[in-house]
Amino acid sequence: MEAYLGIDVGSVTTKLAVLDEYDKLITNLYLLTEGKPIEMVQQGLTQIKQQLPEDVNICGVATTGSARYLAGVIVGADLVKNEITSHAVATLQYLPEVQTIIEIGGQDSKIIIVRDGVVTDFGMNTVCAAGTGSFLDHQALRLNVSIEEFSRRALASDTPVRIAGRCTVFAESDMIHKQQMGHRTEDILYGLCQALVRNYFNNVGLGKDIKPPVVFQGGVAFNQAIVKALQEELNAEVIVPPHHEIMGAIGAALLVHEEILNSDNGSKFKGFGVSEIKYYTSSFECEACPNLCEIAQLSLNGRVLARWGGRCDRWERGSSS
Amino acid sequence: MIRIGIPRALLYYQYYPMWKTFFEELGAEVVVSPPTTQVMLASGSSRVVADTCLPVKVFLGHILALVGKCDYIFVPAIRSVESKVYNCSKFLGLPDLTRAVIPESPPILDIDIDINKGKRNLYQAIYQLGRHLTWYPLRVRRASQAAWQAHLNYHQLMSSRNLTPPQVIERISGTAEAEANSSYLISAQATIAVIGHPYLLYDEHVNHRLIHRLEQAHNRVLTPEMLSTEELQSAIARLVGRAYWTYEEEVVGAGAHYLQSGADGVIGIIAFGCGPDSVMMDVVRQQASRLKATPFMSLTLEEHTAEAGIVTRLEAFLDMIHRRKRSQVKTCV
CATH class of the missing domain: 3.40.50.11890 (Rossmann fold)
Structure with missing residues (x-):
């Protein structure tokens, strides 16, 4: 059976999705990146191989997410794609008439505006993480509420408190203040959800033409309280796709399928065996000019596979030879 | 001396x-x-x-x-x-x-x-x-x-031969290859206009080689200097009446012009902490959302800008334009 693999290596989680030749999801995987993108990609490959039927033949691999270039070299990707395009393509396959895609991940959040099946505008959070998953994670930890429990307790709120969501630092002092005044944890938690949603629309969604149908995806979409807060803010139904947390990986797989169909070359996929290989990463400061770029390199058995981080082509060129 | x-x-x-x-x-x-x-x-x-x-x-x-x-x-x-x-x-x-x-x-x-x-x-x-x-x-x-x-x-x-300031300055100083490199133009997939002040557009350190990246991705790049003063001024006149700031032409004028003609997409470059830019680029953004014809994106350059932020946005913007063009071709067929 022909299949296509999409790998989305984000800052917090690593996602893998395998689609068959009819673009139907065969299996998927959701792992925590834990700051070790290489190991997680390797571990992900090992695990997903066990989940796949024997006769599956991987005909194309694509990587996406913030570690897409690194992951691309490790697995031998046929396509390395940015996460905005990947998310949009996956959502369009799920709901062709979608007009607005909201994606909130671990370290960044995006909005994608679609008209007639084509992306017409997008936005990403610019400077801070106040509108993202790590903001919730951090605050849940402070209130000693597990992130699983978060959603359930926030939904139980009947009089949410108003929390300044502009900045995590202000939000935190606001929360402590409300807590010390005796507000219920439930109300503080839901107030936090509303703050995140407000911040998202003031920051990422600023000036965007938001129209229904609205699809909400990314890891934060697990949190039903955020879904509710979004619906209240937009005054519209917010659709959460069944595989919302792996949409980036699905999109990457769809894109590589399209790419392979349009090309005459076979896949560059290095096989599931790459999970056994010991890759070595290191970095150095380039002294060729006063820019002093920090160059990171990935090597295997003393041979450099790829380098990143330069402001010029000096080291990038070296890696291909 | x-x-x-x-x-x-x-x-x-x-x-x-x-x-x-x-x-x-x-x-x-x-x-x-x-x-x-x-x-x-x-x-x-x-x-x-x-x-x-x-x-x-x-x-x-x-x-x-x-x-x-x-x-x-x-x-x-x-x-x-x-x-x-x-x-x-x-x-x-x-x-x-x-x-x-x-x-x-x-x-x-x-x-x-x-x-x-x-x-x-x-x-x-x-x-x-x-x-x-x-x-x-x-x-x-x-x-x-x-x-x-x-x-x-x-x-x-600059305006008659579609050259950028560094290209012309190199020519004047006699250090340049005679003609602007046009080999990539033949295979150009899209035309992208980059607008903003020249000290942002042509300082490769500050903008992380933005123009180079666009050309590498097979795009033809247009800049404000490639328009004549008349074109810039009439574009400003149509959009805001009269200019308030010196050097408003290269932002509002060029933006208004390219949003209406000549470009498949417009990228506005502004510097973090620039007061006039934050106002002028917003005028362009509002015009883009009114016209809905040409995609627009603004990038803010900072002292510590991580390259990844710029690269991801650029890639997504170009994908958006290429896929849009392809879908338009399909509809026509």
């Missing part, structure tokens, strides 16, 4: 051929600071408070790079180059700021340019500047005429 330093920053890209001609006609040697590096940016920003805008920090880095390499440094205060249109306060105070924060700098040659004060005032200012190099008013006059001619030629070359 007297050596006059010119920082490769801020208004360099608009006026360098003019300044160079003026000083050389008066027998001086012109020394230009090297392209921006991380060390220059860091040294410039170490002299001012953190809130200072990025382009001024870069500028001061260039001044520091010229210390010890010349006898004077030329820092004009350009207040206004058009009737009742004013420049950002950072430009007005540039000579004073430079003297205050870089005391070790060689003497600063400054000149106050303010068209609102009349022609006589302008000529006097030019003579005063020329006095540093000659006592003969006639030589100053000839030098300023030659300089003005060089300036007109410079802008004419």
Whole structure:
């Protein structure tokens, strides 16, 4: 059976999705990146191989997410794609008439505006993480509420408190203040959800033409309280796709399928065996000019596979030879 | 021979051929600071408070790079180059700021340019500047005429042959390959207009080689300098009536023009901490969302911009344009 693999290596989680030749999801995987993108990609490959039927033949691999270039070299990707395009393509396959895609991940959040099946505008959070998953994670930890429990307790709120969501630092002092005044944890938690949603629309969604149908995806979409807060803010139904947390990986797989169909070359996929290989990463400061770029390199058995981080082509060129 | 330093920053890209001609006609040697590096940016920003805008920090880095390499440094205060249109306060105070924060700098040659004060005032200012190099008013006059001619030629070359300021400056200095590299144009997938001030568009360190990246991805790149003054002014007139800021043409004028014709997508570049830009680019953004015809994206450049942020946005923007073009082709078929 022909299949296509999409790998989305984000800052917090690593996602893998395998689609068959009819673009139907065969299996998927959701792992925590834990700051070790290489190991997680390797571990992900090992695990997903066990989940796949024997006769599956991987005909194309694509990587996406913030570690897409690194992951691309490790697995031998046929396509390395940015996460905005990947998310949009996956959502369009799920709901062709979608007009607005909201994606909130671990370290960044995006909005994608679609008209007639084509992306017409997008936005990403610019400077801070106040509108993202790590903001919730951090605050849940402070209130000693597990992130699983978060959603359930926030939904139980009947009089949410108003929390300044502009900045995590202000939000935190606001929360402590409300807590010390005796507000219920439930109300503080839901107030936090509303703050995140407000911040998202003031920051990422600023000036965007938001129209229904609205699809909400990314890891934060697990949190039903955020879904509710979004619906209240937009005054519209917010659709959460069944595989919302792996949409980036699905999109990457769809894109590589399209790419392979349009090309005459076979896949560059290095096989599931790459999970056994010991890759070595290191970095150095380039002294060729006063820019002093920090160059990171990935090597295997003393041979450099790829380098990143330069402001010029000096080291990038070296890696291909 | 007297050596006059010119920082490769801020208004360099608009006026360098003019300044160079003026000083050389008066027998001086012109020394230009090297392209921006991380060390220059860091040294410039170490002299001012953190809130200072990025382009001024870069500028001061260039001044520091010229210390010890010349006898004077030329820092004009350009207040206004058009009737009742004013420049950002950072430009007005540039000579004073430079003297205050870089005391070790060689003497600063400054000149106050303010068209609102009349022609006589302008000529006097030019003579005063020329006095540093000659006592003969006639030589100053000839030098300023030659300089003005060089300036007109410079802008004419850019708009008539679709060249960028660095390309024309290289030609004038005789270091360039004769023609602009056009080999990528044949395979160009899309035409992207990049708008903003020249000191952001052509400083490759500050913008992370934005134009280079666009060309590498097989796009034809258009910039504000490739439009004529008439095209820019009529675009401004259509959108906002009349300009408020000096150098509004390269943002609002070019933006309004390219949103309506000639480009598949428009990218606006602004510097973090720039007041006028934050207003002007928003005017362009609003126009883009009114027209809904040409995709628009603005990128904010900061001192610590991680390359990844720029690369991801650029990739997504180009994908959006390419996929859009492809779907339009499909519909037509």
